[in-house]
Amino acid sequence: MKCEDVSNELIAYLDRRANSAERQEVEAHLAGCAACRTRAEEFRKLWTVLDEVPMIEPSAAFDARVRQRIASEPERGWFARLVPQPRLAFSVALLVALSVWLAGRPVDRPASFANAPSEEEQFQMIDHLGVLENFDVLTKSDVLSELPPRATQEQAPAHDEARPKGDGG
């Protein structure tokens, strides 16, 4: 056992609380270490010196004062009885206040949601779903893409001219 190791067991050895194995280890070390032996002896003397501090006597009114303080204790309310710890009570109050504040706050939607169609628009879109699907099929149709570009340009005005007539008649 080294001096550093004996230090933790020295107090227990001196106040006779070390077990027999610990006691033997400390005794074996002290037998061969003069420095630790001196320290142990000085600890014994120190404890005698510490006994020199006199005790003080509590005042004669001590008990009466305790009784008085007990008697003047206000009856604890239901909240104080439910929450005996002030820190806990504060935390609960803070949590409630935070919840109320969060509930009353306007909800910030992400930017991607800002342009999202409203519920009414979504219903209208469902109504026109068939037309939209047809439009989608037509725009991606291979037959149309195979047509020469000029023919499409020429046909387009004719179609435009024909339409007012049709609408009017």
Next chain:
Amino acid sequence: MTRSDVQLMLDVKAGDDVSFGLLLAKYRLPLVNFLFRMVRDTATAEDLAQEVFLRVYRARKQYSPSAKFTTWLFRIATNLALNSVRDNRHRQMEVSLDAPVEEDESPVQVPARVMPIDEHMVERDRAQIIRRAIAALPEKQRVAVLLHKYEEMDYGEIAKILDCSESALKSLLFRAYETLRVQLAPLVAQPVAHRAGEGRPS
């Protein structure tokens, strides 16, 4: 038949006020002295000891004998004492910061120390030096020494009060006594005849 502290406390819980009086009578002296050694002021020590008993009484309905009564009692006392010491230190710091600075302040004149000739005065001076040395220890070390040396508590109980392991406590005690051994070396070298039967047998 003497009732144990736990039994007395259970009786207090059941509404027996006489049992509370018995606990008060038993622990009034050790508590006041422990607190006095912690805060070094008689009035504060008494006030804190009364507060400890008040808290014990207040908590009687929730009392369950999970630990020794003294562990619970001194744990309350330790917490109150440490809070008081910290508050006091804080207050003193505020006072010193608020104190007006006098540029022309002359150094404090300390009267030449008169050598005590009376044996009683020697004892009183020695007690004062010892109290000061204990008070200068770090908080945990101070509590450990007071509970070990003056209350003669076992390691397990002190460790519970200080919320540390027994091994950590042994190391704490060694460091505390080592500091006191160095600080009080002149007194250790010149012991006076002390009253027999006080404190732990060495």
